[in-house]
Amino acid sequence: MxxxxxxxxxxxxxxxxxxxxxxxxxxxxxxxxxxxxxxxxxxxxxxxxxxxxxxxxxxxxxxxxxxxxxxxxxxxxxxxxxxxxxxxxxxxxxxxxxxxxxxxxxxxxxxxxxxxxxxxxxxxxxxxxxxxxxxxxxxxxxxxEKWIIAPKFKMPVAAPEARQEWATREEVSALIREAEQTPHLSLFITLAISAGQRKGAVCDLTWDRVDFDRNRIDFGKDVGNKKRSFIPMSKGLRETLEYYKRLATTDHVIEYHGKPVKDVKKAFKRCADRAGLPHITPHVLRHSAATWIVMEGIDKAKGARYLGMSEDVFENIYGKHAPDYLDSVADALDVTKINHASHEKPYLKLTKNRKSP
CATH class of the missing domain: 1.10.150.130 (Tyrosine recombinase, N-terminal domain)
Incomplete structure (x- = not known):
């Protein structure tokens, strides 16, 4: 009982x-x-x-x-x-x-x-x-809630290999152009890639958490183990949000026909298919933001803080996209540097010593 x-x-x-x-x-x-x-x-x-x-x-x-x-x-x-x-x-x-x-x-x-x-x-x-x-x-x-004593169980199937899909800037631009006739989706894509936040955090965002005076966005309280960020606005993102704020009819930033949008999954898929980019999903935008940050050589601590993730996760998943990723290690193992005495490459010596037939 x-x-x-x-x-x-x-x-x-x-x-x-x-x-x-x-x-x-x-x-x-x-x-x-x-x-x-x-x-x-x-x-x-x-x-x-x-x-x-x-x-x-x-x-x-x-x-x-x-x-x-x-x-x-x-x-x-x-x-x-x-x-x-x-x-x-x-x-x-x-x-x-x-x-x-x-x-x-x-x-x-x-x-x-x-x-x-x-x-x-x-x-x-x-x-x-x-x-x-x-x-x-x-x-x-x-x-x-004191209804039951919860039984414990293990997952019976292995987790699928993590996908490292990400979109280029050109692909995201094509996606935004395709969404121009669907304003709430165009704003969602712009905000998701510019802020690097999860779909839920973007859809949950309300205008009272967009501080134009301080030029900051507060994506609110963490949900479970999913962290949410407090970030500055870029010039382009600010201008976009100022435009949509003038058109707003609800408290939510992402709205459609006078109602908050809880999920953009279906509209996003239709848009991605029309743009010839079916592999891009809302979460791929977050992967893309992280990848772009690393490619620009931005400090990983700053990148992780901006995206609301730990430095270890940021480094382990996205570190390989850094412009100098493991360059020093590869350089240390360069076998062509071994023969210092002759100052010649080993394969050049072999070529010189080989007799013509």
């Missing part, structure tokens, strides 16, 4: 360093927070009231997997996650195969069977892992 929630938590509304209101409370000695996503106190007060009401809902007894996935999805909807469509798809896939069982019935064999069945449907390892990662996140969420 699930334990009822503790409704005596002292929930408080606090403003964080970025100016956003957060709900703070202490649970079993640990301070927890939930962002309201707003700098407006009235909107934050409404968020707090809704949040507290949700905490009073008693957990279900012996929930099956589909109920847990539904609760997890609703929670992410409430948080306004930009990746909500991906979460919905993954939850649907899991529910179709495991929705009617109880969490304690999930074993490693259950997970292996799921991977085998999805593989037989023609689904790749990357998609299978995304489904199972959502299942794992939902189970952990249910455990935090």
């Amino acid at each position: 699930g334990r009822p929630r503790n409704t005596t938590f002292n929930y408080k509304l606090k403003r964080n360093r970025s100016g956003y209101f957060e709900v703070k409370w202490t649970d079993e000695g640990r301070t927890k927070t939930a962002s309201s996503g707003s700098k407006d106190r009235e909107a934050a007060e409404l968020f707090l009231a809704q949040f507290v009401e949700r905490q009073r809902i008693a957990p279900p007894e012996q929930p099956i997997v589909s109920l847990i996935l539904s609760g997890y999805y609703e929670e992410k909807m409430f948080e306004g996650r930009s990746s909500i469509e991906d979460i919905k798809r993954n939850c649907t896939n899991i529910s179709r195969h495991m929705g009617k069982i109880f969490p304690h019935q999930i074993s490693q064999n259950t997970i292996k069977d799921y991977a085998k069945k999805r593989g037989a449907e023609g689904v790749g390892n990357a998609s299978i892992r995304q489904d199972l990662a959502t299942l794992r996140a939902a189970l952990h969420w249910a455990e935090r």
Whole structure:
């Protein structure tokens, strides 16, 4: 039987360093927070009231997997996650195969069977892992909500080899030209490549985080292990944003027909296909930004900070694109420098000593 929630938590509304209101409370000695996503106190007060009401809902007894996935999805909807469509798809896939069982019935064999069945449907390892990662996140969420004790499992399929796809400046320019008739997509591409941020961070950006006075953009609070940056605007990006700010009808920078855009995946794919660049995806723009930074010889610490990633990750993934990448190592192993005495290249000596037939 699930334990009822503790409704005596002292929930408080606090403003964080970025100016956003957060709900703070202490649970079993640990301070927890939930962002309201707003700098407006009235909107934050409404968020707090809704949040507290949700905490009073008693957990279900012996929930099956589909109920847990539904609760997890609703929670992410409430948080306004930009990746909500991906979460919905993954939850649907899991529910179709495991929705009617109880969490304690999930074993490693259950997970292996799921991977085998999805593989037989023609689904790749990357998609299978995304489904199972959502299942794992939902189970952990249910455990935090004191619904269940989450079962543990290992991924049954190997992660696909990381793709190092990136686009040239000419390709990105062609993509922007192709998107000219779709203003929100053109702005998305310009902002994504200029800021080097993930798709979710760009779609989540609101105008109150674009500071024209200080010439800075605050992409907001980190989401899980995905870091978000506080960066300066280039002259070109600033001019583009100033133009679109005059046309804005919502609080979000990326909007379409008077509504915030949660995902540009479909529109982006159509545009890339028309431009003859089907290999370019929104995330490839981030790879491209990192690659361009390295190619320009910019200090890796500055590049990593701008993109919101660690120096190690930046160096390990993108370091090979540096103009002087490993040049000193290659030079140290130059075998043609060995014969110092004769000051001649070994292959030249062999040529001179060879007798004509």
